[in-house]
Amino acid sequence: MSVVRLILGDQLDPGHPWYRKVDPKVTYVLMEVRSETDYVLHHAQKVLAIFAGMRRLADRLRAAGHRVRYFRIGDADNAQDLAGNLRKVLAERKASRFEHQEPDEWRVDRVLAEFRAGCGVASAVVPSGHFLDARDGVARHFGAARGRWLMEPYYRAMRRRTGILMDAAGEPEGGKWNFDHDNRKPWKGTPPPPKPWDGAADLRGLWEEIQAAGVRTFGEPSAARFPWPLDREEALAHLRAFLKRGLPDFGDYEDAMHSSSDRLFHSRLSHALNLKLLNPLEVARAAEAAHRADPGRVPLAATEGFVRQVIGWREYIRGVYWARMPDYAESNALGHELPLPSWFWTGEVRMNCLRHAVGQSLATAYAHHIQRLMVIGSFCLTAGVRPREVDRWFLGVYIDAFEWVELPNVIGMSQHADGGFLGSKPYCGAAAYVNKMSDYCKGCPYDPKDRLGPLACPLNALYWDFWLRHAERFRDNPRIGMAVRQAIGMPEAEKRAVRAKAAALRADIESL
Ligand code: FAD
Ligand code: DLZ
Ligand code: SF4
Numbered sequence: 351m352s353v354v355r356l357i358l359g360d361q362l363d364p365g366h367p368w369y370r371k372v373d374p375k376v377t378y379v380l381m382e383v384r385s386e387t388d389y390v391l392h393h394a395q396k397v398l399a400i401f402a403g404m405r406r407l408a409d410r411l412r413a414a415g416h417r418v419r420y421f422r423i424g425d426a427d428n429a430q431d432l433a434g435n436l437r438k439v440l441a442e443r444k445a446s447r448f449e450h451q452e453p454d455e456w457r458v459d460r461v462l463a464e465f466r467a468g469c470g471v472a473s474a475v476v477p478s479g480h481f482l483d484a485r486d487g488v489a490r491h492f493g494a495a496r497g498r499w500l501m502e503p504y505y506r507a508m509r510r511r512t513g514i515l516m517d518a519a520g521e522p523e524g525g526k527w528n529f530d531h532d533n534r535k536p537w538k539g540t541p542p543p544p545k546p547w548d549g550a551a552d553l554r555g556l557w558e559e560i561q562a563a564g565v566r567t568f569g570e571p572s573a574a575r576f577p578w579p580l581d582r583e584e585a586l587a588h589l590r591a592f593l594k595r596g597l598p599d600f601g602d603y604e605d606a607m608h609s610s611s612d613r614l615f616h617s618r619l620s621h622a623l624n625l626k627l628l629n630p631l632e633v634a635r636a637a638e639a640a641h642r643a644d645p646g647r648v649p650l651a652a653t654e655g656f657v658r659q660v661i662g663w664r665e666y667i668r669g670v671y672w673a674r675m676p677d678y679a680e681s682n683a684l685g686h687e688l689p690l691p692s693w694f695w696t697g698e699v700r701m702n703c704l705r706h707a708v709g710q711s712l713a714t715a716y717a718h719h720i721q722r723l724m725v726i727g728s729f730c731l732t733a734g735v736r737p738r739e740v741d742r743w744f745l746g747v748y749i750d751a752f753e754w755v756e757l758p759n760v761i762g763m764s765q766h767a768d769g770g771f772l773g774s775k776p777y778c779g780a781a782a783y784v785n786k787m788s789d790y791c792k793g794c795p796y797d798p799k800d801r802l803g804p805l806a807c808p809l810n811a812l813y814w815d816f817w818l819r820h821a822e823r824f825r826d827n828p829r830i831g832m833a834v835r836q837a838i839g840m841p842e843a844e845k846r847a848v849r850a851k852a853a854a855l856r857a858d859i860e861s862l
Contacts, residue, residue, distance in 0.1 A: 352443045354379060356436060356450040358458065359386065359400040360752055361478055362407050363626040364582055366451070368476070372415040379439050380404045381421035385431035387565045389457070391746045394571035395715040397560055398553050399578045399749060403625055405556075406581045419443075423563040432458070433465045446471050451478040452485070454668075454754045456675040480626045481668060482508060482661060488669020498771060499670065502528070505662030514634050514657055515641075515650075528658070529601065529651035536787050537606035543614050544595035547588050551576040568695060569712045569747065577714070578621050578749060585622035589633060592617040593640045593648075601652030605720050607703075607788035612710045616718040617656070620750035623664070634660045659719075664755065670762065670772055671754045681761050682737050683769035684820060690730070690739040691859045701808060701862055702794035703784045704729055715749040720787065722748075727764030728778040732812035733856060734819075737767035775829040776820075780813035802847050808855045808862055815852030818845060 353376045355368060368378075382401050401423065408420045419439050421428045429435045440448060448471055453459050466473040484490075491507060492499045506527055509516060515523040557573040579585040599615040606614055622628045634657050641653035671678070693699040697709035707721040717726070722744070730740045741760045745751050762772030770776075781798035785791040791798040791807075800806035801814070817824065817837035825834045840848070855862065 351375060351447060352445045353377070353447045353449060354436070354439050354443055354445045356432070356448075356462075357404070357407065358451070358453055359404055360454065360625050361451050362403045362581075363478070363480065363629070364407060364410055366479060368451075369411065369414065369416065374417060377417045377419055377439060377443050377445070378408075378411055379419045379421075379436065380408050381428070381432065381435045382423040383421065383428065383430050383432060383435065384423075384563075384565070387423070390742055392567055393569040393712075393715040393747050393749065394557070394560075394567040394573075395569060395576075395578065396746075396749050396751070397565060397567055398556060398571060398573060398576060399580065399621065400625070401560065402551065402553055402556055402576070402580045403627070410581070422559065423565065424559050432461055436465060436469070440469060440471065448473040449476060451476055454478070454752055456671070456753065478626060480629055481665060482512065482631055483665050483669065485672040486669070488666055489673040491669070498774060499666075500774060501662055501666045504666050504669075505658055508661045508665060509657075512631065512634070512661060514638050514661060515654055524650045524654070527654075529654045534605050535602045537603045537608050537611075537614055539610075541599055543599075543611045544591065546577065546613075547579075547591060547618070549575060549577040549579065549584070551580055569715060572714075579627060582627050585619075585627035588622060589617075589619060589628060589636060592619060593636055597637060597640055597652055597656060598648050599652065601649060601655040604655055605724075605787055607707075607718075607720055607725070607784075607790065609702075609706055609789055609793065612714055612716060613718055618716060620755075623660075624750050624752055624755065630660050630664060667758045667772075668754050670758045674758075674768070674771070678761060678768065679741070679757060680738065681767040681769070683767050684734075684765075684823075686731075686734040686765070686767070687736050688734045688856060688859065690735050690743055691862070693860070693862075694743050699862055700795050701729075702796075703788065703790040703809075704862075706790055711747050715747065717748070722759075723764055723777050724779050724783060724787070727760070729809065729812070731765050731776060732778050732809065732816040733859065734816075737761055737765040740765055775827055776816075776824070778813060778816060780810045781807040784809065802851050806851070811848050811851035811855060814840075814848045818849065 355376060355378050357378055357380045387397055408418050412418050421435050429438060448469055450462055452475055453462060488504060491504050509522065517523050553573040553576045557571050579588045596615045596617055603615050608614060619628060619633060623630060623633065637653050637656050641648040641650060694708055697705060697712050699705050703725045707717055707725040711717045741757060744760045745753060745756050758772055762768045764777060766773060766776040781791060785798045796807040797805050798807045801810040814837050817834045821834050821838050824830055
């Protein structure tokens with residue numbers, strides 16, 4: 351019996367149970383295909399990272415004695431889509447069975463389900479083994495509960511289930527579940543952030559192949575010294591470096607931003623996690639071990655903050671995705687219809703916070719959480735940009751962007767387009783927030799303290815106008831009612847001025 355097994359571009363774990371036994375009857379298929387490069391416009395580094403990672407895994411499997419069929423993007427016999435190439439390999443190998451790992455994206459799940467139904471051989475879907483919970487784990491956790499699904503109770507259940515940062519009595523270590531309040535310091539130049547990981551891969555040859563094949567991308571390829579890990583060993587080195595130099599200060603500066611550093615103390619591990627070079631449980635346990643080994647150097651607040659992202663937010667977000675797709679992608683509860691400004695593709699904008707966050711995203715395919723949420727996302731939300739356009743930009747630009755994790759973060763957490771199913775409040779800020787948490791305002795032509803003047807920071811009028819526009823919806827929300835009531839309480843003349851200023855800014859959005 352000959353078996354064909356598909357490995358997708360984000361399924362690069364060389365430790366998957368599939369590979370334990372070398373079996374000449376099994377053929378592993380990996381493919382670089384236009385159907386996957388072209389469904390959204392991707393950042394150059396994302397395409398490079400996925401192709402180079404797939405090539406490394408293919409080489410490794412071959413070296414271990416496995417049989418591999420690899421389609422390069424420029425190969426003449428490449429059908430350029432998953433089903434076309436799979437049909438070809440099933441015929442070549444006269445296969446009687448087809449298997450694949452559970453894909454993480456709804457679209458790919460549909461394509462493969464359709465292929466299985468029509469491929470004419472027996473088939474099976476196996477787990478990728480890279481999440482702590484099942485696709486429907488979050489839905490089962492909340493059961494028949496209506497209304498919002500809050501992350502915190504789910505996170506606590508995950509802590510109990512994994513035992514991570516739990517004491518011998520089954521209570522959270524340190525007596526508290528959540529140390530968020532300790533994690534909100536601005537960064538003023540010290541301590542020094544870790545040096546960027548010194549990735550050394552030369553991907554210029556691959557970049558030429560990608561261009562020759564006509565794949566359209568945007569952003570800096572950085573192919574000469576590629577800055578992302580491409581295999582498990584490199585990902586583990588990246589993890590060790592973070593535990594040593596980033597984690598100790600991760601908590602304190604989790605929300606900070608600074609023009610001199612694109613990451614501060616963030617891990618940049620999302621890429622390796624999402625491509626399955628690292629397992630979330632091993633990452634969370636490694637952080638816990640680093641804390642237990644030296645609690646004076648690696649504080650509990652930092653460790654808990656990091657663990658919450660990895661076993662809490664990440665799993666919860668995925669559960670929301672599978673519970674709400676496919677309709678979720680079209681959500682637009684606030685009725686926002688402004689087109690995405692064209693400077694999102696160039697970084698050419700005078701607002702310094704956006705210039706930095708968008709420019710950095712184009713240059714490095716990375717921005718940390720607060721840049722994504724409280725600068726780029728907050729601007730789109732308060733300006734009223736169409737959520738689907740915000741989603742397409744986020745899905746293309748980041749090295750770690752796969753729909754299962756990107757979509758709920760953008761549609762739910764950042765744009766509140768799901769009506770608050772995921773987030774208990776809209777996340778938005780005016781200049782006061784940016785000025786407190788970063789140094790961006792110092793280099794900005796706009797005045798962070800002004801709301802209405804010709805050089806007033808645009809975020810201020812947009813922020814207050816947002817609350818005025820959506821006052822009815824949010825006035826009773828206990829987490830933001832105060833801001834809404836403050837907006838409602840403005841003198842009528844000031845409200846009119848705020849509305850007029852926001853309308854002018856929207857009309858002039860291309861030249862902010
Ligand atoms: P760290 O701050 O070091 O966090 C550690 C890990 O926790 C991350 O590597 C990631 O795996 C996980 N994590 C943290 N926050 C989240 C979250 N909200 N959801 C899921 N996992 C989380 N993350 C992606 O992996 N892909 C995306 O496409 C993506 N899009 C986002 C879009 C918006 C609008 C927002 C607000 C957040 C998005 N995130 C996304 C979540 C988060 O911003 C990134 O995971 C994080 O910035 C990656 O950098 P890091 O590895 O340095 O993270
Ligand atoms: C994102 C991406 C890109 C750009 N290219 C490929 C590819 O050529 N081959 C492949 O197998 N996967 C690719 N991917 C990832 C998929 O589009 C998809 O996002 C994930 O496999 C689903 O989780
Ligand atoms: Fe951003 Fe406004 Fe500060 Fe300029 S003044 S950096 S636009 S918050």
